[in-house]
Amino acid sequence: MTVAEPSIQDVLERLFASVRYRDALTVLDGASGAIAPGMVAGWRRRLLANLGDFEAALCAAREAVACNPEFADEHFRLAEILARCGRYADAFVAARNVYEMDSTDIRPLAVCVEAALADPSLRPAFLSWSNRSGHSGTALAAAPLGGPSSGILLPVGRAAFSSLDGNHPDALSTIHSAQELPFCLASSAPGGALAALSSGFAHCVRVCDALTAIHPLVDHATAARYVGQRALSLLDDGQGAAVDLLPTLPMTVGQRPYVLLFDLIPALFQPFEPYVRHGISASRSPLYWIVRAFLESSHCVSIYSPYQKAQSLLGRFFKSPVIERKTTLVDHVRPTAARSATTSLACGDGLRRPDQPTLLFTASAINPQTKFYLRGGAYVLKLFEALSNRFPNLRLILRTPLPDTLAPALRDVALNHPNVHHIDRELSYEEYLAMFQKSHIFLSPSAALYMNSALNAMRHGAVPVITDAFGSPDLIRHDRNGVLVPMPPEAVAMDAENGEFSQDLRVFMDAEALGSRSFLDRLSDAVAGLLENPERLQRLSRQAMDDVAQGFPGCPTGTPMSEILERALSDGKNVILRGEGIDFLKAPL
Structure with a gap:
């Protein structure tokens, strides 16, 4: 495949997606004359704000608005940054004007309320503006009780x-x-x-x-x-x-x-x-x-x-x-006779082809520019690209929108590899379940456990290969009903006794899946180990279905949602x- 030279905009988008803000600023500084001044100012505002340098970001935001006065989002970002700088009167005026430009965008209203709360002198102006609808501004009342809607x-x-x-x-x-x-x-x-x-x-x-x-x-x-x-x-x-x-x-x-x-x-x-x-x-x-x-x-x-x-x-x-x-x-997993019967019937063996081992990856259509990476999508494509050479019959079902920032080589795998079935549309419930029933391995090398997807995979016999994120051991017993892959150690740190929590998920956000070679190797070894041992794969598949149907051994019974x-x-x-x-x-x- 011949990959076209990326544009400055492409480079900036990928660096931003990978949370490499200072690298992006360096590229931007070297791009003088290559992109429009308004775009330069907008990028500079975006990068500096994410770095926490709000005074410098404010200068860039004002320049971006001057260059692109018709762009409502630039006005909104200016209002946000004015508030971060404590310039509440200017923030209120800017946010109010943005809402006047487009009343379907409710984000400026948060800035207006913030400004009026932070600076009491702005409250008469805020109430005068918000009362223009003719509403009297009466106090918030408690919900009425006794009717059918008291729910x-x-x-x-x-x-x-x-x-x-x-x-x-x-x-x-x-x-x-x-x-x-x-x-x-x-x-x-x-x-x-x-x-x-x-x-x-x-x-x-x-x-x-x-x-x-x-x-x-x-x-x-x-x-x-x-x-x-x-x-x-x-x-x-x-x-x-x-x-x-x-x-x-x-x-x-x-x-x-x-x-x-x-x-x-x-x-x-x-x-x-x-x-x-x-x-x-x-x-x-x-x-x-x-x-x-x-x-x-x-x-x-x-x-x-x-x-x-x-x-x-x-x-x-x-x-x-x-x-x-x-x-x-x-x-969420209390065993019942109905559940046991449903699970045993939905094992998917009739849809799985032993000569075509199939991996499944899913990610939300909500905020795909971020969620695809946080679910490990870049690593899945990198893994498949390598393993498909060792296992020529390997298939991948990829149910997710692709982020705009995905590296061209990985995008080519997703869209053009003959053994990849890319699904970027809404599925019926039956189609959604059929994905799990056709798949041998459910891949979720993610920054957090996505329990619904993991349970659906186990219920239908797709062996989960997931990270050992918080909550994963509740469902997965390593080499009993799935495979746990250790998270990159820098991703999450918790000291609950001292009220300390931090996470750094940049290792997941790399558009070329180069954030952690050791993580990719662990993931590849886990999948290859299952593909090389069909008996083990079948054993884990059966156990996963049994555990969902009969209850997870050693797990406490929760309280019903109702x-x-x-x-x-x-x-x-x-x-x-x-x-x-x-x-x-x-x-x-």
Whole structure:
């Protein structure tokens, strides 16, 4: 294959995707005259902001806006950086103007609320602007009780999640596991987004002020930024719900009680901490204390998790018996006769061809520019390219969009190799299950466990080869029902007793899968070991199906989802009936 010389833009995109910001700045400095001044300024703003040099990024952002005044996103990035620099009056004006340019983009509203919270002198201007819809700005009211809609508000279609990673599949699957409960869907708030923020603004002020009293690390600017971003959760009509179901991050300002799915510690701090390089510390991070306060509040009626160690981990990490007590292991693999029968029938042996060993890789269509890499997609293509020479009949089913930044050689493998079946479209449920039934090995060399995919693979007899990320040992016993591949040691570091967590996932983000040669070698050896020993592959496949059908040996039995949500709904209604505000408003923790 002849690979075309990459453009400067291509090089910058790949360096950015690989989190090599300083290298990208060097390339940009050497590209004078090769790309338009507005593009240079936009790239410089983007890189400097990600490096945390906001004053320098501000100069670049202003230049980018001057060069491209018609680009709303450049105006929004300018507003964001102005807020990071503490120039709240300018940030408010800039963000307000962006929203006026495009009212379908709700991101500027978070900056407007942040600015008005951080600088009280801006509050009259904010309320005057937000009240222009004719809304009176009356105080936030408790959800009405007693009607059929006094149920659980699902995250589906909620505005606050639109700029994040969307609806978490584990949260959405609760509909199927607790169908008898009263779920409801959000709709747009009456009067629109500005009216919703106007009615909730006084509540946001109280929460922001209270947060500054919970710990010396929490200053007014940090509290304003946190509450401003979470205020986007006010943009929906809760349909009289008593409880919010929140997927993975506490996207709330306490307007209703809520139940939270705990997945990963870094998700709790999104979008304030960059996910790929993330660090939280009880001794240095104000966000640690803010999130702790929200989780300890009586408005957080329950935290559930599919991971066995979640309860102990959260309690130790936040040094909070309160959080530990309200965290529950949810049952996601309780054996039943129906499940056993379904699993044994769905083994897929009739679809698998022994003469065509097949690997399966899947990644979410949400944010594919990042998720493809974090799931190990680049390593899968690199591995397949090498192993297909040793095993000419090897097949790969690749169900994922390809990121724009993927190296040309790996893109060529994905799109042009005769033994790769690339699927970049929405599948029916039957088509989705057929992928697992056709595959011998499910590859997920990812930065985190993706439990739904792993369980589907095991249920249908595709042997999981996955990293030993948090939660993986709950499902996989190495060489019993799958293969665990050690994570790169630099990827995640945890000291729960001291409230310290960090992750550096740049090793996954390399567009050429060159982040860790040793990781690639371990992964290749794991797959080759199965391909060279069909009897072992078959043994692991059968055991994986049996474990899903009969229950994982030695694993504690969790609480059914319906029971967790029924109790949370009752507790949430009691919080409303008692007329409790967010209880950290009453006194410092």
